[in-house]
Each structure stands twice: as structure tokens, then as C-alpha cells.
Amino acid sequence: MTTAQRTAELTGQMIIAGDHVTGTGTAVHAVNPATDEPLGPAYAHGGADHVARAAAAAAAAFSAYRGTSSENRAAFLTTIADHLDSARDDLVERAVAETGLPGARLTGEVGRTSGQLRLFASVLREGSWHGARIDQAQPDRTPLPRADIRQRTIPLGPVAVFGASNFPLAFSVAGGDTASALAAGCPVVVKAHDAHPGTAELVGRLITAAVQDTGMPAGTFSLLYGEGRDLGIALVTDPRIKAVGFTGSRSGGRALVHAAAARPEPIPVYAEMSSINPVYLLPGALRARAADLGRAFVGSLTMGAGQFCTNPGLVIAVDGPDLDVFVAAASETLAGMAAPPMLTPDIARSYADGVEKFTAAAEIVARGRDTDGPNACRSAVFTTDADVFLDSEVLQQEIFGASSLVVRCANAAQLREVTTRLEGQLTATIHSEESDHAEAAALLELLELKAGRILFNGWPTGVEVGHAMVHGGPHPATSDSRTTSVGSLAIERFLRPVAYQDIPPALLPAPVADGNPERIWRRIDGELTRD
Amino acid sequence: MTTAQRTAELTGQMIIAGDHVTGTGTAVHAVNPATDEPLGPAYAHGGADHVARAAAAAAAAFSAYRGTSSENRAAFLTTIADHLDSARDDLVERAVAETGLPGARLTGEVGRTSGQLRLFASVLREGSWHGARIDQAQPDRTPLPRADIRQRTIPLGPVAVFGASNFPLAFSVAGGDTASALAAGCPVVVKAHDAHPGTAELVGRLITAAVQDTGMPAGTFSLLYGEGRDLGIALVTDPRIKAVGFTGSRSGGRALVHAAAARPEPIPVYAEMSSINPVYLLPGALRARAADLGRAFVGSLTMGAGQFCTNPGLVIAVDGPDLDVFVAAASETLAGMAAPPMLTPDIARSYADGVEKFTAAAEIVARGRDTDGPNACRSAVFTTDADVFLDSEVLQQEIFGASSLVVRCANAAQLREVTTRLEGQLTATIHSEESDHAEAAALLELLELKAGRILFNGWPTGVEVGHAMVHGGPHPATSDSRTTSVGSLAIERFLRPVAYQDIPPALLPAPVADGNPERIWRRIDGELTRD
Known part of the structure; x- marks a missing residue:
């Protein structure tokens, strides 16, 4: 089956609680950035009424959905993962056409996305x-007896998820935010990214x-199309939405954060925004392998046309002949x-603008080959x-795409x-090499306060999905440094603790019931135990 | 020694990183609310320069303070607790004079405050x-090897703490916010409450x-006096402050939340604001013990002149003869x-205003005895x-003090x-009684979404300090329902995770070092273990 045939199968409709609904606003088409050709079908944007309908369905589904067992939700997540894997070839073909990203990369991204869902099933x-x-x-106890008190987490409520442009699968409709929110027991309303409808x-x-x-309530999931500053704000300010996950630009993220904070009932927004991901080349490492580092750096810099949140946009080192190498x-x-x-004509234009500004403010030392194709990232x-x-101010900002700035420091003090x-x-x-360890230790102490993840002798592109990963960091990298958007800890973003005091045994939720019927780790009188 | 003598020992000075500093603004006196007499000495408010000095000292102390071992910080917290216990009689005498609260209650509060510090030492x-x-x-691993990734939490940075009026010890200078922030490794700058300087x-x-x-850096702790909307806002907007703990009014809490959100680098604010703490009397319970419940209710309502965050301000039941009893x-x-x-003349005035408004909107059925003394809570x-x-709208608001509203519902559906x-x-x-369990279960499901703690057959005043306690809840009870301000879980408010990828063993922080040198619980490849 060709892309054209499969595209004919796409309906251009939103999905609201299982119903296919045609939008009433501006119709947009995806564009193949490699050819500048529009891709069918048209996707008509939704409006305030669609937001209200999806939010109402999510709120209606919440009670039943949060009441499902861990095992049933795990089966649901696993079923999504299985469906993604089964549809892999179709997904990759359409995503290649919409994003211009290589098929091999997108094939890997399907696996990452289904793997992420399976990780949360295991959680x-x-x-x-x-x-x-x-x-x-x-x-x-004297002078007063102590009551029986038990604590467990419950989900916050319906969650709005904003898909990112640069990972059309892993950070989009079934991406990490959706997976962690669904795992937590929160219905999800996704606003799709117009770059890959x-x-x-x-x-x-x-x-x-x-x-x-898997018999989940229909309102557990909805998918809307629309403008971020229009439908997106309507979604974030709907009183039934209780938390937000977002990956995108700094201005977009901050707009959502401010809208959420201004609600009568403010809600948490987990926005991943901008990062230039400094890379330090310490003297011993430069002495040992400056040329190798230079080549490997370009490999990381140009991956996916540099359209990674963790793209190495800044290199910092003490100046000298090794840095020249x-x-x-x-x-x-x-x-x-x-x-x-690049992903879209807009992104390609922003990249070119950024490079032009940097060219006026710093010395350009290298560019990639020029290409005839449209939207190219040189x-x-x-x-x-x-x-x-x-x-x-210019040079401290992010250029989204394969651009990096090498900052030459006079000495270690200036580097710090x-x-x-x-x-x-x-x-x-x-x-770093062993000879750099004193300097690396001093730097590590500073960097812990600046970043969510600190790597040694590697490259920041590539974010492992696991239990120890932190994909987060202090503002403006994200709007909430206390969490991560990748890895199993992400489930905590959508939970809050509730305490039960002297609750009759008949009413006890299973996780805190006597005899530990779910055989889970619990903290009893302060001690972790599985008994 | 009399209060007068000890008062003469008080200096009226702020404490900035160990230095005693006289404020330069308005001078305020505490007032004995039982007599309306001012208490010496004068406390001159600080200004922006004092905020800057305290914040700079806290930022300077942060690196060394967060570098202290768990054991050293535990010893520090225990030393504060010991000092509080040693000074108990002096503390109680001054606090009685400043707050009008009974000596026995304040004696208990010293123990609660030192106990809270010892709990965090154990954490x-x-x-x-x-x-x-x-x-x-x-x-x-194929197709790509997996890196070694390790995660641990680090403290957010200097924390601003706003003492509450109603617990001059347990929710004030050395209260829960201070204890949990210091435990986490965050220096603390306290804004004292003018009601008990x-x-x-x-x-x-x-x-x-x-x-x-205990040899902690001097900037680990500072104490300032000032207006909330002046010095308080300056403190919350100082770029060196990285989180805020607050207990007080809804308007005060929201002002701090908005100031923090408008910073170039927004920071978390943990504000505990207002709550009317609904109490449900289900039919079986009313049938079995209506009169006993009525008497016990008044005991909880009038405790500390009703000046508890968890005061039972609302009683909800199906109407009928048992409710009349x-x-x-x-x-x-x-x-x-x-x-x-009451605690202050202002609070007594607000209470009287609130009762007057309720009297116009509902039926008043009982009042306490009238008294000659000033600032009385009738x-x-x-x-x-x-x-x-x-x-x-009026009847759904909180009256701070011993006032409660019994809402008569037509039936169980209206109660829900x-x-x-x-x-x-x-x-x-x-x-509830066993005959109420079906209704209690339905109610529980609704209440989980409304409250941080749900009690059965007890009274909400009295918040146990332990591991399972949640003293928190959805807005406007607090500004952040994902956490608690009482109990050991509170330490998480001031921490964030950091991941280390392929870090050389020589640079590994002890909590994630090979061989588990601190013998702590860790999650290795997803499994909890102490190995």
C-alpha cells in the first residue's frame, strides 16, 4: 500500500471519546518538508465546543477509569503498545512524509514509544x-492515643497533552506524557501538533x-486539532482539566503556564521548553582526543537535523591549540x-534567522553542505x-536545529x-580524563544546580527510557524541575497523596488494606516492607 | 523569672546569618490579646536591603550546607529540638502572652515542634x-548499548518560610516548613509573623x-520582620530564593503564588490557605449517637478558639429528628x-464580621457565653x-474561628x-455506622477528589505528625495538592531529581555509589533493594 492510498484512508477528523468529529475551524494540511508538497487530507481545527465536549467526556470517564485495577490499566497500555507495533510500517511511512525524518529513526521511535507504554505497565x-x-x-499512647492513618496516591484528574513537533511518536499522541498520565489513572485529551496531523x-x-x-470508558482518550493559543488555551483553562503536559517552545510553554496559574483553580503544567545543553571539554580530554571529539560532536549535533531537545548547542572549553584541533x-x-x-517550513525559517543572528554576533567557522531541497538545515x-x-543575549539563546557555539574561555575560572x-x-x-577529575568535581557541583541530567564522555542526544532517567531541569528547560517527562518517575506528576484516618476496614482501598493484598512495597511506621 | 524580665532580654532585632540586626521600618509591638496590652520590645520591620542580605547569605551557605552529610544535618535538627525542649517554659510563657492560647496547649506545641524536627532527623x-x-x-545491548544512569535528589536552594499566626511554634519559625526545608539541605529565611515576634x-x-x-554555615538560617505584602513579596521575588512555604490566609497565599509565578524564573510556592473541613453525619451514626456527636463536635469546634486550619466549619447531614437532637x-x-x-485584635474583628454576615444569611442556633475580656471569640x-x-457565596466561605454551619440536606442525593x-x-x-457503609463508600469516592485527609468517626482538629499524614489538599486548601506540609513526605517539596550518566566512579555521589556505602534503599533496574 502506498502513502497515497493510506492517506486516502485518513479522515481528517478529530476523535472525541471514540466519536469521529469534523472540526469547524481553519483547515490545515500537513506539508512534506522534503518536497514542500501538501499532504491530504485536510484537518479542520476544532473550537471551544470541541474542547468542552472532550473535557466533559474525560471528566465523566474519570471515576470509572481511576477505579480500574493496576492490572487492567497495564493491559490497556500494553494493548496500545501492541497496536503501535503492529501498525509500525504505516506509522513510519506517514511520519516520514510529514516530518522529513529518516525512516530508520522513525522505526526506532515506534519501538521507543511502545517500549515506554510497556515500561509504565510494569510500573x-x-x-x-x-x-x-x-x-x-x-x-x-499517652497523653493522647494515635489514630490509624494510611496514605496512598490518587490521580489528579483529566490531563491535557500537547504533542511536540520533533518526535511525532515518542513525544506526541501516544508519547511519554500520555503514557504516564494514562498509567496514573488520568483520562487524556491530546492537542495534536499541526506538523504531523x-x-x-x-x-x-x-x-x-x-x-x-480493553473496555475502558470512552472518554479516557480524545484527540483534538487546533491552534495552541486558541484551542490550546481553551483546553488548559477548562475547569475539568487538572494538569497539563507540554513539549515545545519557551513562548508556548510560558503561555500555558500563565494561563494555568490564572485559573480560579490553578493546575500544574509540566512544560519542557528550551535548552542549549552545554558540553564541556576539559583539558585532559582535549589533549587525549580533540579530533575524535570534534567528529563525534558533529554526529550528535546533526542528528535529526539538530531537532532534539538535547541537541548540543553550546561547547565550553579553555582556549588553546587542543581546542583548535x-x-x-x-x-x-x-x-x-x-x-x-527540517520538520516544517516555519522551523526552517526560524533556524535560518537564528543562524543569521549568530553570524552577526560570533565567528562562523563551519557550515554543512548546501542542498537544493526545500527547508534544508545547513x-x-x-x-x-x-x-x-x-x-x-543573542548568543545565550537556543537555535532549534543543528547549530552550536564553541565558547573559548581564558582559563578554568572563566569556564566556571x-x-x-x-x-x-x-x-x-x-x-574528562582522570587528570581532569578535580576540575570535573568542581564543575559537577555547579552543574547539578543547572541541569536535570549530567553526562560524562558521551553526547546528550539520545534519552534512555528507564527508571533512573531525568529528562527535566531548572527553568527555562522546564516549568517544573521537581520531575521528569521521560522514565518511570514521570507517573508521579499526575498523582497526589490522600490520607485515611481510622477508616473502617470494609472501606479501605486495596493498596493500604490489611494483609497487603496487592503484595506491594509499603512504608509501615516508617519502614519499607512488602509484608 | 517573670515575663516582664524575660521580655527585657528580647532585643527586637532580626537575625541575619547569625548577626543581630535592627530593622529600619515601622516598629510593631506584640499585643497580649487577653488584655489588649502591648508587649515589649518594639520590633522594627526590615526592608529590601535586609531581604537581599539574608538571601545572599542563604545562597552563599547553600553549597556548604547541601554538602553536609545526612548524619550531620540530622544532628543539627536534633540540636534545634533539644534547644527548644530546654527553653520550653520560656517559650510557653512568651507565647501565652502573645497569643492568648492556653499554656497546656502551647506546652504540647513545643513537644510537637521538637518532635517534628526529630522525625526529619530520622528521615x-x-x-x-x-x-x-x-x-x-x-x-x-543491541542495537545500541545502554549507558549507566543513576538518579538522586538534591535540594532546590534557599527557601523562604512564612510563619503562621495560629501555631506560634509548630507552624512558625522552627515549624514544619523550616524543619523539612532544612532537612532537605535548603537554607531557610523566615519571615516572622507579627502576632508573635x-x-x-x-x-x-x-x-x-x-x-x-553544629558548625553549619551562618547563612543557613535568617529571621526577618516585616509586612507580608512588602518584605514578603521582596523575599519571594528575590532570585536567590528557590521555593516558598506559607501558612495563612487565602489572599496572602494567592499573592505569594502570583508573585512567584511572575518571576523570570518561577518557583514553587507551598501555600496552605483556607479550608472549612466538612463533617458528614450519616443516618446510622446520627441514629446511634446524635447527642454524643453534638457534644464532641463542640469540643473540636472551640479548641484554640477555633483557630485551627482543620476546624470543623461545616456539618452536612440529611435533615430529620436525629439531626435536631x-x-x-x-x-x-x-x-x-x-x-x-483570639490571637490578635484583627482576627477577632474578622471573626465578628464573619459571624454577622452568616447571621444575615443563615439561622443562628447557638452561641457561647458572652465575656468581658477583649478580642473574645463567642x-x-x-x-x-x-x-x-x-x-x-457567603456561607461557603471560611470564618477563621469557632463558627460552624450545619447544612440540612433533603436526602442522600442532595448530600452528594x-x-x-x-x-x-x-x-x-x-x-458512620456499619449500616452507612454503602453511602460512606459513595461519599468517599467524591471526597478523595476534594480533600487531603479523610477521617472516620473522629474530629479533624489534631494533625498527627507521622509518615502517613497528609496535611494538604486541592486548591484553595493549598496551592499544590501534590504534597503535604505535615509529616515526613514534606521533605520532597524541597528536592528535585538529578541523573548522572556514565559518571566516573570517583565522582559518584555516595547515595548512588557502587556497593551502597550508605546502606539505603535504592531502586536498581526498577527493583527496590538495600544491597
């Missing part, structure tokens, strides 16, 4: 997510099929790199001195000074 | 607060002594209750029908309707 089955705690009664529709249908296959090797490698299409590497960097002046980051990377 | 020693997780490397100064000196005794017993008991002084109980309640219309609460209480 549900393991049971620690209940946060079960029991302080046993002490009826004979067809991929969004395909995934939305697969989730809807899983809702039906690094820059020369990077420049030589970059000069041979083709220019792939990669760029700049250098500047630390003094210039610290005085420049640059570090203390950085904004919050998703990642920071240190390349 | 530090137990070690789960590190949130340690290790995903081990899988160098042979002398108690605040005494406690501030004891903490300062503990800082010195409850109201009659409550009225009779209340009529004999003396009117104790307790009040009102009744109204559910229809009136649902239509009245009232419940779904309630705002967020710290607590909800259900009185």
Missing part, C-alpha cells in the same frame, strides 16, 4: 506508584481501538554533511570568546563563571 | 529521601545557637462555653438548608450534590 504492576504508607494506631490521527485511532478492546576536526566533518529537511558551528558570550551564568538546562555534558 | 538517617535509582549499563525571636536564637553548635446537644454544650481571646453555630447553602460543589479542603470527616 503499575510493581505497585510502588501507590506510595502506600501506614502509621498503625497506638490506642495506648496524519500520524496523530493514525495513533489516535490505535489508542481508541485499545480503549475499546577540536574545532578543525568538527569543521572538516561538518563541511561534508548533507543538509536534511548545519553551522560558531566560536566566540567567553567575554563576548557573557555580554550577548560562564557556567554560573547559564540558564537551566535539560542536560550538561563533561568530557 | 535523613533512613535515607530513602535520596530517591536513589540506578539503571545499570548494558554494554552489549517575641516567640519568633526566642526560637530564632535557638536555631542560630544550633547552627553554631445533634443540633440541640451542640447548642446546649456551646451555651456553656466561655469565650477565649462561638457560634448556624443552620441552613442545602438549597440556601448552594446559592450563597453539596459535596460535589465544595471547594478543595484539608480534611473531610465521615461519621
Whole structure:
């Protein structure tokens, strides 16, 4: 089956609690960024009434959905994962057409997305997510007896999820925010990203099929199309929505954060926004392998046309001949790199604007090959001195795409000074040898306060989905540094604790019931136990 | 030693990083609410320069303070607790004079406050607060090897704490917010409450002594005096402050939340604001013990002149003869209750205003005895029908003090309707017998979404300090329902996770080091273990 045939199958409709609904607003088409050709069908944007309908359905579904067992929700997540894997070839073909990203990368992304859903299924089955705690009664305590108090977590309520442009599967309709919210017991209303509406529709249908296959309430999932500042704000300010997950631009994220804070009942917004992901090249590492580092750096920089949240946009090192070797090797490698299409014409324009601004403010040392294709990302590497960097607002900003700035510091003290002046980051990377450990230790202490993840002798692109991952960090990397959007800890974003005092045994929720019927880890009188 | 003598010892000075500093603004005196007499000395308010100095000292102390071991911080907290216990009689005497609360209650509150500090010392020693997780490397994984990733929590940074008026010890200078922030590794800057500046100064000196005794950096603790909307806002908007703890009014809490959200770098605010703590009397319970319930209700209502965050301000039941018995017993008991002084003349005025507004909107059925003393809280109980309640904005608001409204519902369906219309609460209480369990189960499901703690067959005043307690709840009870301000879980408010990828063993933080040198619970490849 060709893309054209499958595209004919797409309906261009939203999905509201299992119903297929045609929008009433502006109709948009996806554009193949590699050819600038529009892709059918048209996707008509929804409006306030569609938001209200989806939110009402989510609120209506909440009671039954949160009442499902961990095992049933795990089966639901696993069914979504199975459906994604079964539809892999279709998903990849449409996503390639909509994003210009390579098929191999998108094939891997399907696996990452289904793997993420299966990880949360395992989290549900393991049971620690209940946060079960029991302080046993002490009826004979003096001067006052102690009551029996038990604590567990419950889901916050319906969650709004905003899909990102750069991961049309892993950070989109069935991405990490959706997976963690559904795992927590929260119905989800997704606002699809206009850059890949067809991929969004395909995934939305697969989730809807899983809702039906596993008997979940219809309002557990809805998928809307619309403008962020219009339908998106309506969604975030709907009183039935109780939390928000977002991955995108700083301005978009901040708009949602402010809208949520201004509600009569403010709600948490987990917005992942911008990060330039500093990479430190310490002297020992540069001495040992400057040219290798330069080549590997370009590999990380140009991956996916640099359209990663963790793209290495800043390299920081003490100036000297070894750094020159690094820059020369990077420049030589970059000069041979083709220019792939970016995700959308808008993103390609913003990238070109950013590179132009940087060219005026710093020294450009290398560019990738020019290409005939539209929306091409012709990669760029700049250098500047630390003094210039610290005085420049432009150079401290993110260019979304394959562009990076090498900051030459006069000495280790200036390198630390640059570090203390950085904004919050998703990642920071240190390349070091044993001889660098004293400096690395000093830097680590500063970087812990700046970033969610600190890597050694690697590259920040590539975010492992596991239990120990933190994909988060201080503002403006995210709007809430106390959490992560990737990895099993993400489930906690959508939960809150409730305590039960002297509750009759007949009414006890299973996670805190006597005899531990679910065999989960619980904290009893302060001690973790499975008894 | 008399209060007069000890008062002469008080200096009226702020404490900034161990230095005693006289404010430069308006001078305020505490007032003995039982006599309306001012108490010396004068406390001159601080200004923006004092905020800047305290915040700078806290930021300077942060690196060294967060670098202290769990054991050293536990010893610091225990030393504060010991100092509080040693100074108990002095603290109680001054606090009685400043608040009009009974000596026995304040004696208990000293123990609660020192006990809270010792609880967090035990949390530090137990070690789960590190949130340690290790995903081990899988160098042979295909298609890509898996890196070694380790996660632990680190403190957010300096924390601003706003003391509450109604618990001059347990929710003030050395209260729960201070204890949990210090435990987490965050320096603390306290804004004292003007209602008990002398108690605040005494406690501030004891903490300062503990800082010195245990060799903590001087900037670990500061104590300021000032207006909430002036010095308070300056504190919350200082870029060096990274989180806020507050207990007080809804308007005060919301002002801080908005100031924090408008910062270039928004920060979390944990504000505990208002709650009317609904109490449900189900038919079986009313049938079995209406008169007993009425008498016990008045005991909870009038405790501390009703100045508890968890005061039972709302009673909800199906109308009928049993409810009449409850109201009659409550009225009779209340009529004999003396009117104790409230915390401040302002609070007494607000209470009287609130009672006047309720008197116009509902039926007043009982009042406590009138008293000659100033600032007296003459307790009040009102009744109204559910229809009136649902239509009245006035009756759904909190009156801070011993006032409660009995809402008569036509039937169980209307009782649930009232419940779904309630705002967020710290607590909800259900009185039930076995015959009520079906109704209690239905109610429980609604109340879980409304309250942080749900009690059965008890009274909400009295908040146990333990591991399972939740003193929190949906807005407007608090600004962040995902947490608690009482109990060991509170430490998580001031922490965030950081991940380390392929970090050289020499640089590994101890909580995630190989061999588990701290013998703490850790999650390794998803499994909890102490190995």
C-alpha cells in the first residue's frame, strides 16, 4: 500500500471519546518538508465546543477509569503498545512524509514509544506508584492515643497533552506524557501538533481501538486539532482539566503556564521548553582526543537535523591549540554533511534567522553542505570568546536545529563563571580524563544546580527510557524541575497523596488494606516492607 | 523569672546569618490579646536591603550546607529540638502572652515542634529521601548499548518560610516548613509573623545557637520582620530564593503564588490557605449517637478558639429528628462555653464580621457565653438548608474561628450534590455506622477528589505528625495538592531529581555509589533493594 492510498484512508477528523468529529475551524494540511508538497487530507481545527465536549467526556470517564485495577490499566497500555507495533510500517511511512525524518529513526521511535507504554505497565504492576504508607494506631499512647492513618496516591484528574513537533511518536499522541498520565489513572485529551496531523490521527485511532478492546470508558482518550493559543488555551483553562503536559517552545510553554496559574483553580503544567545543553571539554580530554571529539560532536549535533531537545548547542572549553584541533576536526566533518529537511517550513525559517543572528554576533567557522531541497538545515558551528558570550543575549539563546557555539574561555575560572551564568538546562555534558577529575568535581557541583541530567564522555542526544532517567531541569528547560517527562518517575506528576484516618476496614482501598493484598512495597511506621 | 524580665532580654532585632540586626521600618509591638496590652520590645520591620542580605547569605551557605552529610544535618535538627525542649517554659510563657492560647496547649506545641524536627532527623538517617535509582549499563545491548544512569535528589536552594499566626511554634519559625526545608539541605529565611515576634525571636536564637553548635554555615538560617505584602513579596521575588512555604490566609497565599509565578524564573510556592473541613453525619451514626456527636463536635469546634486550619466549619447531614437532637446537644454544650481571646485584635474583628454576615444569611442556633475580656471569640453555630447553602457565596466561605454551619440536606442525593460543589479542603470527616457503609463508600469516592485527609468517626482538629499524614489538599486548601506540609513526605517539596550518566566512579555521589556505602534503599533496574 502506498502513502497515497493510506492517506486516502485518513479522515481528517478529530476523535472525541471514540466519536469521529469534523472540526469547524481553519483547515490545515500537513506539508512534506522534503518536497514542500501538501499532504491530504485536510484537518479542520476544532473550537471551544470541541474542547468542552472532550473535557466533559474525560471528566465523566474519570471515576470509572481511576477505579480500574493496576492490572487492567497495564493491559490497556500494553494493548496500545501492541497496536503501535503492529501498525509500525504505516506509522513510519506517514511520519516520514510529514516530518522529513529518516525512516530508520522513525522505526526506532515506534519501538521507543511502545517500549515506554510497556515500561509504565510494569510500573503499575510493581505497585510502588501507590506510595502506600501506614502509621498503625497506638490506642495506648499517652497523653493522647494515635489514630490509624494510611496514605496512598490518587490521580489528579483529566490531563491535557500537547504533542511536540520533533518526535511525532515518542513525544506526541501516544508519547511519554500520555503514557504516564494514562498509567496514573488520568483520562487524556491530546492537542495534536499541526506538523504531523496524519500520524496523530493514525495513533489516535490505535489508542481508541485499545480503549475499546480493553473496555475502558470512552472518554479516557480524545484527540483534538487546533491552534495552541486558541484551542490550546481553551483546553488548559477548562475547569475539568487538572494538569497539563507540554513539549515545545519557551513562548508556548510560558503561555500555558500563565494561563494555568490564572485559573480560579490553578493546575500544574509540566512544560519542557528550551535548552542549549552545554558540553564541556576539559583539558585532559582535549589533549587525549580533540579530533575524535570534534567528529563525534558533529554526529550528535546533526542528528535529526539538530531537532532534539538535547541537541548540543553550546561547547565550553579553555582556549588553546587542543581546542583548535577540536574545532578543525568538527569543521572538516561538518563541511561534508548533507543538509536534511527540517520538520516544517516555519522551523526552517526560524533556524535560518537564528543562524543569521549568530553570524552577526560570533565567528562562523563551519557550515554543512548546501542542498537544493526545500527547508534544508545547513548545519553551522560558531566560536566566540567567553567575554563576548557573557555580554550577548543573542548568543545565550537556543537555535532549534543543528547549530552550536564553541565558547573559548581564558582559563578554568572563566569556564566556571560562564557556567554560573547559564540558564537551566535539560542536560550538561563533561568530557574528562582522570587528570581532569578535580576540575570535573568542581564543575559537577555547579552543574547539578543547572541541569536535570549530567553526562560524562558521551553526547546528550539520545534519552534512555528507564527508571533512573531525568529528562527535566531548572527553568527555562522546564516549568517544573521537581520531575521528569521521560522514565518511570514521570507517573508521579499526575498523582497526589490522600490520607485515611481510622477508616473502617470494609472501606479501605486495596493498596493500604490489611494483609497487603496487592503484595506491594509499603512504608509501615516508617519502614519499607512488602509484608 | 517573670515575663516582664524575660521580655527585657528580647532585643527586637532580626537575625541575619547569625548577626543581630535592627530593622529600619515601622516598629510593631506584640499585643497580649487577653488584655489588649502591648508587649515589649518594639520590633522594627526590615526592608529590601535586609531581604537581599539574608538571601545572599542563604545562597552563599547553600553549597556548604547541601554538602553536609545526612548524619550531620540530622544532628543539627536534633540540636534545634533539644534547644527548644530546654527553653520550653520560656517559650510557653512568651507565647501565652502573645497569643492568648492556653499554656497546656502551647506546652504540647513545643513537644510537637521538637518532635517534628526529630522525625526529619530520622528521615535523613533512613535515607530513602535520596530517591536513589540506578539503571545499570548494558554494554552489549543491541542495537545500541545502554549507558549507566543513576538518579538522586538534591535540594532546590534557599527557601523562604512564612510563619503562621495560629501555631506560634509548630507552624512558625522552627515549624514544619523550616524543619523539612532544612532537612532537605535548603537554607531557610523566615519571615516572622507579627502576632508573635517575641516567640519568633526566642526560637530564632535557638536555631542560630544550633547552627553554631553544629558548625553549619551562618547563612543557613535568617529571621526577618516585616509586612507580608512588602518584605514578603521582596523575599519571594528575590532570585536567590528557590521555593516558598506559607501558612495563612487565602489572599496572602494567592499573592505569594502570583508573585512567584511572575518571576523570570518561577518557583514553587507551598501555600496552605483556607479550608472549612466538612463533617458528614450519616443516618446510622446520627441514629446511634446524635447527642454524643453534638457534644464532641463542640469540643473540636472551640479548641484554640477555633483557630485551627482543620476546624470543623461545616456539618452536612440529611435533615430529620436525629439531626435536631445533634443540633440541640451542640447548642446546649456551646451555651456553656466561655469565650477565649483570639490571637490578635484583627482576627477577632474578622471573626465578628464573619459571624454577622452568616447571621444575615443563615439561622443562628447557638452561641457561647458572652465575656468581658477583649478580642473574645463567642462561638457560634448556624443552620441552613442545602438549597440556601448552594446559592450563597457567603456561607461557603471560611470564618477563621469557632463558627460552624450545619447544612440540612433533603436526602442522600442532595448530600452528594453539596459535596460535589465544595471547594478543595484539608480534611473531610465521615461519621458512620456499619449500616452507612454503602453511602460512606459513595461519599468517599467524591471526597478523595476534594480533600487531603479523610477521617472516620473522629474530629479533624489534631494533625498527627507521622509518615502517613497528609496535611494538604486541592486548591484553595493549598496551592499544590501534590504534597503535604505535615509529616515526613514534606521533605520532597524541597528536592528535585538529578541523573548522572556514565559518571566516573570517583565522582559518584555516595547515595548512588557502587556497593551502597550508605546502606539505603535504592531502586536498581526498577527493583527496590538495600544491597
